[in-house]
């Protein structure tokens with residue numbers, strides 16, 4: 691499957707984010723735990739320019755725990771402060787306050803030596819669309835804080851969420867654009883719903899998802915839809931059409947409708963906790 695995608699409006703968003711980055715000490719980057727590399731925009735690494743970095747593996751409830759653990763190790767080895775969170779339920783969210791403090795330890799010490807005491811650390815959330823930025827900010831804000839108004843000396847219009855006396859979070863997230871030169875990265879982003887569905891043929895997408903699942907999570911589809919395990923994805927999709935009552939007038943299978951059901955069920959986690967990539971096998975999904 692071949693597709694091209696260029697988000698033109700991202701040039702403006704990138705410029706706005708560069709301005710915001712000047713105001714902050716630590717970047718908290720959200721990635722999707724099912725695709726922790728494909729959902730990470732590599733351009734942020736240049737833009738970050740020496741700031742402390744935190745990676746939060748969000749939606750860990752939807753991902754395979756063992757693989758999430760591998761990804762946490764992977765990013766820790768690269769020097770990031772790392773945690774997994776479920777922004778929807780709030781699990782792991784409160785602990786992020788401590789991680790921010792740890793990530794900024796050196797900066798706090800530097801300030802202290804220069805006689806600057808109690809200057810709050812400023813943090814900002816960034817991530818590609820749909821990764822859970824707004825959900826995380828809401829959850830984080832509820833856990834620990836009240837909103838503060840504009841502060842003198844801070845760009846007009848910026849709102850900061852005061853988490854405690856030491857940490858403030860910019861209340862608008864930085865939207866990064868999904869980036870892929872590699873089609874398999876685009877495909878993974880399509881599976882999780884981070885690229886508009888209109889750009890894809892849902893039937894083909896569902897066949898590729900079924901191929902991947904058969905290889906990596908052989909029982910996920912048959913146990914959820916209560917179907918027999920088969921070797922052909924096209925046949926499997928017909929089984930799903932039958933189970934989900936996706937029929938056309940005249941009694942033919944509506945495989946396009948079944949494809950949409952499958953993708954929706956996968957995205958909602960109904961097929962189980964499933965990850966789409968591993969650190970050492972970024973070629974997990976063949977296009």
Ligand code: G4P
Nearest residue numbers: 748749750775776777778818819820821822823824825826
């Ligand atoms: P964004 O700002 O980065 O664009 O993402 P947003 O917070 O809008 O979240 C996108 C979707 O991901 C939302 O679902 C949200 O509920 C869901 N989500 C966020 N964090 C988690 C998580 O940790 N686990 C799970 N399972 N889902 C999460 P939605 O269907 O668009 O909205 P809603 O029906 O859930 O409100």
